[in-house]
Amino acid sequence: MKTKFSNIDEILKQLPKLPEKLAGIQETLLANLIMLSEIPAPTFEEAARVELLLQRMVECGLHNVSIDEAGNGVGIIPGKNAKRNILLVAHADSVYSGKVDHALSVLADEIVGPGVADNSLGMAVLATLPNILEMLEIKLDANLVLLSSTKGLGRGNLDGLRFFMDNNKLPFEAGICVEGxxxxxxxxxxxxxxxxxxxxxxxxxxxxxxxxxxSAIIALNDVINRMLEIPIPRRPRTSIVFGAVRGGKSYNVMATRSTLRFEVRSEDAGMVQSIRERVEDIIADAAASHNAEFEFIVVSSREPGGIDVGHPLVKNCRQVMETLGVQPTIRPSMSEVSELIARGLPAVTIGITEASNLHDLNETIRIKPIYTGLAQLLAMLLAIDGGFCNEPE
Structure with missing residues (x-):
């Protein structure tokens, strides 16, 4: 495959036939997917899955592989220019513990199993990318840094990625976060x-x-009702999502404990802080009213931010998708891309295939669209490598 391009249009011309070529890597990709998926990797316990990923990278001939102090797995595909670097990230952790059966069911055009979309497929893409580049005879000018980040979900609060970025010495031109x-x-x-x-x-x-x-249920219900009364503006766009409520033991036993998990989002950092302070006031008042003990913990947080819709990285990504017949779905993210953007690194998150039943035990991905997803990823890597995603100086 041609790897030297003068502009983004030359890359786009290569795209129509690329998914069919990428289907030739199916056996290796699915083998990596199955092996990685069947290793449980709940947040803070990703070590075994990361070790397998690095093993697969070594088997592909990569020598620059390592695990850092946060448990992140890192592999580097060397480019022609040692001074240039592109970052490719996929989080290693999933929402399922080791008690869950992680076996996958491989059907004609579907694969079913817990966490297969989020984010075993993203990990499998990292494991297979060296094979893909070799098959297509692609040699990038920049080094491609493959990062399997740990401690990304829930209480992990992106700590793995944050550790890597705090301690990494390589300058990156751009980042792509891969989700299944x-x-x-x-x-x-x-x-x-x-x-x-x-x-x-x-x-x-x-x-x-x-x-x-x-009871603990009545006291917590009072908190929820009062949180529902917090004024939520339409602009800046703001929301409170009540995710999970638990409490009580039986029909005739007074509930002495209850819990609530919720999320507050807003385009404005001041609004997020204002709602947090209001929640603290509500809890303090409810504690006195119900003779109850409350504990309020902020599990994770993010700062608002982003790159402009007119940034060349975004514009080229949209062009790539549209050329492949894929309709871009624009949505803000709370995942790894938020941390990269917060550090001033131009970055995007892209998905690889169509999926359903997310976060259920029968989470399902479709096989055929994967090759379109891989084609978009390769096109974006080539665009970044060619310098077409840099902002004008």
Whole structure:
């Protein structure tokens, strides 16, 4: 395949036939996907999956592979110019513990199993990319740094990626974050966010005569109702999402403990902080009203930011998708791209294939669209490598 281009249009002309060529790597890709998927990797316990990824990279002939102190897996595909670097990231962790059966079911055009889309497929792409570049005889000018980041989800709060960026000495020109789903996804901005966990505890020695008037469920319900009364502006776009509520043991036992998980998002950092302070005030008042103990923990947070819609990286990404017949779906992200953007690195998140039943045990991806997703990834790497995604000086 031609690897020296004068402009983005020359890359776009190569795209129509590329998915068919990439289908030739199916056996290797699916083997990597199955092996990586079947290793449990809940947040903070990604080591075994990362080690397998690096093993596969070594088998591909990569020598610059390592695991850092945060457990991140790093492999480097050397380019012609040692001073140039492109970062490709896929998070290693999933939402499923080792107690879940991680076996996949491979059907005619689908693969089913927990975490296969988020983000085993992203990991499999990292593992297979050296084979893909070799098959297509592509030699980039820049070094391609493959990063499998840990501690990305929930309480992990992107700590793995943050550690890597804090300690990395390589200058990057741009970054691409790879997610298994959804083909057409294009994220280049992040909303301000915090995820909160509220735990309520009522003393067990509470007078039985008041059992019907008070419990951890009633106290927490009061907090929820008052949070629902917080004024939410249409501009800046802001939302409160109530994700999970738990409490109680049985029909006739007073609930002494309850918990709430929720998320606040806004385009404005000041609005996020204002809602957080309001939630703290509501909790303090509810604690006094219900003779309850409350604990409020901010599990993770993000600052709003992004690159402009007119940035060459974004514009070229849209052109690549449209040339492949993929409709771009623009949406802000709370994932790895938010951290890269916050550090001033132009970056986007893209998805590889179509998926359904996300975060269910029967999470499903389609096989055929994967090759279109890989074609868009290769086109973007070539565009960055060619210097076509740099802002004019």
């Amino acid at each position: 789903e959804k083909l057409g996804r294009l994220s280049y901005a992040a909303e301000g966010m915090f995820r909160g966990h509220i735990a309520c505890r009522i003393p067990e020695e509470l007078d039985w005569q008041r059992a019907g008037q008070n």
